[in-house]
Amino acid sequence: MVVFDIEGGRKAAERFINGLRLFCHLANVGDIKSLAIYPASTTHSQLDDESLQACGIHPELIRLSIGIEHIEDILSDISQALERVRPPL
Numbered sequence: 001m002v003v004f005d006i007e008g009g010r011k012a013a014e015r016f017i018n019g020l021r022l023f024c025h026l027a028n029v030g031d032i033k034s035l036a037i038y039p040a041s042t043t044h045s046q047l048d049d050e051s052l053q054a055c056g057i058h059p060e061l062i063r064l065s066i067g068i069e070h071i072e073d074i075l076s077d078i079s080q081a082l083e084r085v086r087p088p089l
Contacts, residue, residue, distance in 0.1 A: 001029060002064040010059040012085045013038050019081035022073055023064065034067035034074055 006012050017025060023036035027043050037043065044057050052059070066074060 002066060004062055005058050005060040006062055006085060008060065008085055010040065013060050013062055014041070015084045016062060016081050019084035020077055021080070022069060022077035029065045031065065032068045034069055034077075035065040037063045037065075039063060 006016055017036055017038045020036050023034045025037070026035045027037050029035065039057050039061055040052055040059050044052055044055070
């Protein structure tokens with residue numbers, strides 16, 4: 001499990017999640033395939049912003065469960081999704 005905050009808040013987190021191609025967007029862990037979750041809009045979507053903060057769920061929080069795919073494929077998918085988040089120069 002890899003958990004991190006992505007710079008840019010909720011919109012950046014949603015762009016990152018939507019940009020992933022290899023990762024499945026599922027709210028479970030322990031699978032053999034790579035999974036991605038954006039807790040603020042899935043597992044904790046019923047909470048308001050104040051309640052999210054109280055339980056440590058930031059609007060930019062991303063969770064990745066890394067599967068058994070080839071590491072180069074995993075890294076490539078993460079990289080191309082991050083490209084969608086970066087603001088244009």
